[in-house]
Amino acid sequence: MADIPPSFRLSVPADFGVDISVDGGDVVVAVRGELDVLTAPFLWEQMEPALPGVTGRLVFDFAGLTFIDSMGLGVVVRAQSRLRGGEPPRRVVVRHPNPHARKVFEITGLDRVLDLQP
Numbered sequence: 001m002a003d004i005p006p007s008f009r010l011s012v013p014a015d016f017g018v019d020i021s022v023d024g025g026d027v028v029v030a031v032r033g034e035l036d037v038l039t040a041p042f043l044w045e046q047m048e049p050a051l052p053g054v055t056g057r058l059v060f061d062f063a064g065l066t067f068i069d070s071m072g073l074g075v076v077v078r079a080q081s082r083l084r085g086g087e088p089p090r091r092v093v094v095r096h097p098n099p100h101a102r103k104v105f106e107i108t109g110l111d112r113v114l115d116l117q118p
Contacts (some may be wrong), residue, residue, distance in 0.1 A: 055088060076092065076114070080113070094117065
């Protein structure tokens, strides 16, 4: 998923964005726009290099997220599986999911696996 052809990059919508910041041992990934089949590979490409630096939590801030589909969920689940089993224990947090995103997490049962915060 990390190798995105240049022609595909051109098709990432202008209103989609990813901002990654480090807060202590936490890595915060703020996502804007629609996280779907088109943008999920771009998110993974931007986020994956930061995963080794997570010593606490990987926080997805979805305050600016307008839509998420199964490919978007796949990025979240892939990140969680990458962090599982490490020392110190690390976890994935999803902050500020809109009603659509919250429902998707609930339908898939991921709300019982991930820490969803208002």
